[in-house]
Amino acid sequence: MSDSANRALVPFNIRDLSPYVAGKTIAEVRGEYNPPEISKLASNENRLGCSSNVKREVAKALEVIQDYPDPISRQLREVLAEQNKVDPSNIIIAAGSESIISILCRTFFLNNEEAITADVTFVGFFVQVNIRGVSLKKIPVTKDYRFDLDAMAEAITNRTKMIYIANPNNPTGTYITKSEFSQFMRKVPDDVLVIMDEAYFEYAQEVSDYPHSMDYDYDNVITLRTFSKAYGLAGFRVGYAIASKEIIENMMKTKLTFEPTTPAQAAALAALGDPDFIKKSKKVIEEGKRRLYQFFEEQQVAYVPSIANSVLMILPTEEQAINFMQAMLEKGVILRRTNAFGLSNGIRITVGRKKEMIHFEQSFKKVMENTKILS
Numbered sequence: 001m002s003d004s005a006n007r008a009l010v011p012f013n014i015r016d017l018s019p020y021v022a023g024k025t026i027a028e029v030r031g032e033y034n035p036p037e038i039s040k041l042a043s044n045e046n047r048l049g050c051s052s053n054v055k056r057e058v059a060k061a062l063e064v065i066q067d068y069p070d071p072i073s074r075q076l077r078e079v080l081a082e083q084n085k086v087d088p089s090n091i092i093i094a095a096g097s098e099s100i101i102s103i104l105c106r107t108f109f110l111n112n113e114e115a116i117t118a119d120v121t122f123v124g125f126f127v128q129v130n131i132r133g134v135s136l137k138k139i140p141v142t143k144d145y146r147f148d149l150d151a152m153a154e155a156i157t158n159r160t161k162m163i164y165i166a167n168p169n170n171p172t173g174t175y176i177t178k179s180e181f182s183q184f185m186r187k188v189p190d191d192v193l194v195i196m197d198e199a200y201f202e203y204a205q206e207v208s209d210y211p212h213s214m215d216y217d218y219d220n221v222i223t224l225r226t227f228s229k230a231y232g233l234a235g236f237r238v239g240y241a242i243a244s245k246e247i248i249e250n251m252m253k254t255k256l257t258f259e260p261t262t263p264a265q266a267a268a269l270a271a272l273g274d275p276d277f278i279k280k281s282k283k284v285i286e287e288g289k290r291r292l293y294q295f296f297e298e299q300q301v302a303y304v305p306s307i308a309n310s311v312l313m314i315l316p317t318e319e320q321a322i323n324f325m326q327a328m329l330e331k332g333v334i335l336r337r338t339n340a341f342g343l344s345n346g347i348r349i350t351v352g353r354k355k356e357m358i359h360f361e362q363s364f365k366k367v368m369e370n371t372k373i374l375s
Helices: 026-033 053-064 074-084 097-108 123-131 149-154 178-187 245-254 262-272 275-299 318-330 354-370
Strands: 091-094 114-118 135-139 160-166 193-197 221-226 239-242 302-304 310-314 346-350
Touching (some): 053 262, 074 239, 074 262, 097 239, 097 245, 114 123, 123 135, 149 178, 275 302, 318 354
Parallel strands (some): 114 135, 160 193
16 A cells, blocks of 8 residues: 555645635525515625626626636736836736735745734635645734734744735724834835735725825835725626736736636726716715714724724624624624634624615614623
8 A cells, every 4th residue: 555545635724724704695694584674784895886887898898708808907907007106017917805815825935934914804814824834923913903013023034924914904994004014114024025905995095194005115015906895896806916027927927817707807997987986985984984983882882993994893702792793684784703803702894875874773772672792
């Protein structure tokens, strides 16, 4: 018998991996509970939908659906390059930010290297790093749920290849400031890649001390952006990264050839051509957050102020978070527990349309009247 007979079929890093579990869909909730009204406030989607331009341009794209997509998304790349004042060779486009993270992990890691991030952040990074079998240091967030950049800098060793920072962070909505980013980068060696995931950039960009990572001249910084949030194209899966030409050239070698799809590329281009939709979306989010903050203060519930399109609600215990989310689900309000993100007693609420937020408030009050969740 050969030595291979004793070898595990599934590598340990995959066997022990906790897969990403998405929030429940509207169809799932209707099938399980059949509530009279459903508000999907779990996945940080744009509850306004997307630009009215998208349907028209996607319909045109379907006329050539028999052909493979442009493998480098040439037209979209050029528009994004002009918008961000970079060369097209500084941009890579793929099927969402998570695909970009996957490309980064398979392009740059060697087996004896490590990554650093926060213990409460986007679970997709945890998954992709573990798939690659890379050691991951999770640095505890601060008491106010922010990245502890000083502790992260101290954790850097000669094995560190990549540092992941979501700014604003998901699921907390918190952010690092301009001065914090500048001080941190002075401590990071040039051969360590710093991933700045700016999935919520459109909501955050006007905050005065928010650092636009594209405004800094660092060859080891990779900026991630997406069309899944403010642009309302989560179902199309389009994300992109902006970095040095050398980094992008090597990422192109490991990218799946034909992503995103032709309709997805068309949808993204159409969305970029409608700035008024983004303005409207940002207004809805700002008004919705103010309303939610006021509601939580009236209800004496702890929350974390956010510059993203969601708000993190903090309950005293994990059990209370589980019970609250389930009770709200039965009333048709789909929320997101943050246990997979590293915070067991948190609930993330996507800011939706006024009708959805009223549904949340009314359901919240009924749940609290009929249970002792917060007692």
